[in-house]
Amino acid sequence: MKTVLSKVTLFLIAAVLVISSLGINTASAAGNPFKDVSSSDEEILYLYNRGMIKGVAANMFGPKQAVTREQAATLIGRALGLNGKERKTKFADVQVDRYSSGYIQSAYEKGIITGDSKGNFRPQDTMTRGEMAFLLSRAFNYKKIGHVYFTDIKTDSAANSVYTAVNKIATAGVSNGTGKGTYSPNNKLIREEFAIFLARALNSSYRVTYKNVAFTDLNVTVNNLNVRSGAGTGYKSIGKLNAGAPFRVYGYNGSWAYGISGNMTGYVSTAYLGKATPVAANNRFITLDPGHGGSDPGAVGNGLRESDINLDVSKRVEAKLKAKGIKVYMTRSTDVFHSLSARVNKGVASGSNAFLSIHTNAADAAAASGSETFYSASVGNDSKQLATFVQNRLYKAMDHQNRGVKNYGFQVIRTNPLPAALVELGFITNKSDASKLATATYKDRAATAIALGIEDYYNWKAKN
């Protein structure tokens, strides 16, 4: 009896859940009471059908009407389910009997809104798009900063700047600006914009991917170039770049360029940026990075250790490149451990102008086999070229499957200011691959192929 009852209860609960979830879904699809809202304006209807937003009059939403600061606080309060009970507020100009007082006080307590320097909230002032960025980034606790540039907002690393607030909502996929490379932070916020921003914040299916309208890939022309946190020599240096390092420029502040190189985002003086210069025949200098080593053997399988294979093949590549007159820096030449960041730093400090990390793959499935080469799409096109030239030589020389050239953010290639690739020779966990990697013949074939791929890359560079 008890069992039966609980089954019935469970069924009832399940039925209620199904019915209520259907109810929500149909409500969002149906119901457009507004004459001035198209049924394709899904974000407005999404909010309306959840009771978060209302019209300005019967059948009218008023999409072009400005949003006041108290309206914005009220809408955010409803969206977040804050306490809207009218009450005394922190602000001299928001009285208890104001419809918005409860939401304004709740938003103030949560740190979502602040008043002006005189302790006023200015409830009936129009909200600007810049203020909206502050409101949303605080309300939804956005912290991530991305590579965002708008031509009408000065980039600024200060935590409380308009740029930082706009960057946070753009990185979160809530705003793409005006679509013309501007954000218009001082423009009045209108109701349809507010609805779109809020719906994106609440429902990830409405979000957009921020993309800079334009960027330029340039190269650093001097050694020890400071990357700074702001546009001026007074800002602190966050790292240095050497001649030849790629620098992707998102925008300019006077004579300073804002952009990214490897794991560094910041400003460099435009005086030291130039077009990518062809690599001269006598400036072929690559860092080889045999993966793992010392206390870290890497993958293990079929009686082999990855760190040993990586080092053996790397040394063979080194010898073959040197025989062709290509300079080589090795991050390790013995069985020793280095951190991933140390490997990148050593490669950059060596003065080399490319970086190749050499690894051996592993998988739970013993059937997985073949070689593959990775690049990180975060910086420039050279990394992809290097990966492609190496991969196209390697899989053929190894007589095994071509798993292709892939974009993936391994640390040594993602955070590397040099063009960088990471090659996986084959699978240590696969019987056939491992039996090849155990022989000097195939290790030598792999090394010959990689050395040819690197030469292909430098030949391509000299022409591009």
Ligand SMILES: [Zn+2]
């Ligand atoms: Zn590895």
